[in-house]
Amino acid sequence: MIAPVLAVLCIALGYGATAVFGTAMVPPPPEILGRLLALVLGGEIAAEGLRTLGRGLAGVAAANLVGIVLGLAAGAWAPAARVFRPLLAALNACPPVVWIALAMVWIGSGGGTPVFAVAAATLPPLFLAVLEGVHAVDPRLAAMSRLYGVPTTTQLRRLVAPTALPFWRAAFAHTAAAAWKVAAVAEFLGSSDGIGASIYWAYRRLEMADLYAWALTIMLLGVAIDAGLARAGGRGAAR
Amino acid sequence: MILELQAVGKSYSGRPILDGIDLRLNPGDCVRLVGPSGLGKSTLLEIAAGLTPPDAGRVIRSGTVAMTFQDDALLPWASAADNLLYALAARPSACTRIPDWLAHFELPPGLLPAEMSGGMRRRLSLARAFAAEAAVLLLDEPFAFLDAGWRARVAETIDDAVTGGAAVLFSTHQSEETPRACRRSISIENGRIVAV
Known part of the structure; x- marks a missing residue:
């Protein structure tokens, strides 16, 4: 019941904005929706959307790989924690635009920039979460494991992983939700394709219907990803 | 000799808990460490x-x-069998007897x-310790939470x-159900071992 009401409200707001700012600035809703439909049917949304999501996913995967290894190492070895924790905490405070700018300098414009920016932006929270998870291991269980000579790989699999999993899961949901947004911004600033670049070109060419259609696309994608993550998180927590 | 403590001392917050503890265990020895909570029994076992x-x-x-352990130290997410499999991961021969030990202690x-x-x-904590087939068994309050029947059965084990x-070497604050093989009882007074 709420969705149709919201849709009607959005269309009414669109017409209101068109009336206030003029059709050059805000095309009427039917024109925007028509363009959106054309982009869907033409396959552009699927192609560019998958490209952006793929870059976000690649960045998060790389951050997970490095973050989990570093987090486990720092959790198990105090000197490593003393080195990496403050470093990654400082990097965690960096806004993604810093990484995007650096990636553009180091890698140049193209597909590598969004992947690097996502990896750099999501690595610190993932590392810190894994480190906290390792530190949350019950010291009595760790002592028991040492006493019985439980092999390190078994301890990692059966003791550390189940303890650290909730910490990692929360960080993963947070970073996965942020990853594709960072990827889109990086594409806007430093790539020739992807949803971010499509928004950039629509803006540069003043193709306002395209601009709003892509904006709608990114908004709907965000809602879908957040809902998917929330659902997956709910299932994970239930387990 | 398979376990020997030589002049062992331990303090917490400047307060001596153990002071010059000498204790020697040979194969086939059984020592009961008796006394109320707070004497340092668990500390002694953990040092040992x-x-x-x-x-x-x-x-x-x-x-x-x-x-x-006093708090059993069991993996909360693992079943009884998995808890034993985990602890005995480095002792494959002991793993084969896990079903027997679970049956012995009537654990699903x-x-x-x-x-x-x-x-x-x-x-379950006791099953894990016995299943390890170790040369030295350090049992912290093995009779706690057990009824008379189980206390007798643990004493037999x-x-x-x-x-x-x-x-x-086992600690207890109960005087009953002493294993027959246990011929030596000690306690801790002012951080030192005394015969009981």
Whole structure:
């Protein structure tokens, strides 16, 4: 019941904005929706959307790989924690635009920039979460494991992983939700394709219907990803 | 000799808990460490196990050690069988007897610690220690949370382990159900061992 009401409200707001700012600035809703439909049917949304999501996913995967290894190492070895924790905490405070700018300098414009920016932006929270998870291991269980000579790989699999999993899961949901947004911004600033670049070109060419259609696309994608993550998180927590 | 504590001392917040403790266990020895809570019994066992470093003295171990803990130290997400499999991961030959030990302590293999009573968790902790087939068994309050029937059965199991050549040091604040093989009782007074 709420969705149709919201849709009607959005269309009414669109017409209101068109009336206030003029059709050059805000095309009427039917024109925007028509363009959106054309982009869907033409396959552009699927192609560019998958490209952006793929870059976000690649960045998060790389951050997970490095973050989990570093987090486990720092959790198990105090000197490593003393080195990496403050470093990654400082990097965690960096806004993604810093990484995007650096990636553009180091890698140049193209597909590598969004992947690097996502990896750099999501690595610190993932590392810190894994480190906290390792530190949350019950010291009595760790002592028991040492006493019985439980092999390190078994301890990692059966003791550390189940303890650290909730910490990692929360960080993963947070970073996965942020990853594709960072990827889109990086594409806007430093790539020739992807949803971010499509928004950039629509803006540069003043193709306002395209601009709003892509904006709608990114908004709907965000809602879908957040809902998917929330659902997956709910299932994970239930387990 | 498979376990020897030489002039072991330990303080917490400047307060001496153990002071010049000498204790020697040979294969087939069984020592009961008796007394109320707060004497340092658990600290002594943890030092003997190598889990807590002593402030003074030294500990010599020449065999494998298994231990039960006051809080049982069980993996909460693992079943009874998985808890034993985890602890015995480095001892494949001991793993083959896990079903026997679970049956001995009447523990359903698939039950999680959260689904067990305090007595069942203690029995699982004991099953893990006995299943390890260690040369030294350090048992912290093995009779706690157990009814009279189970206390007698655990005492018999300790007897069997001692007969089999294991050295056993166990703490208890109860005077009943002493294993028959246990011929030596000690306590701690002012940080020092006294015969009981």
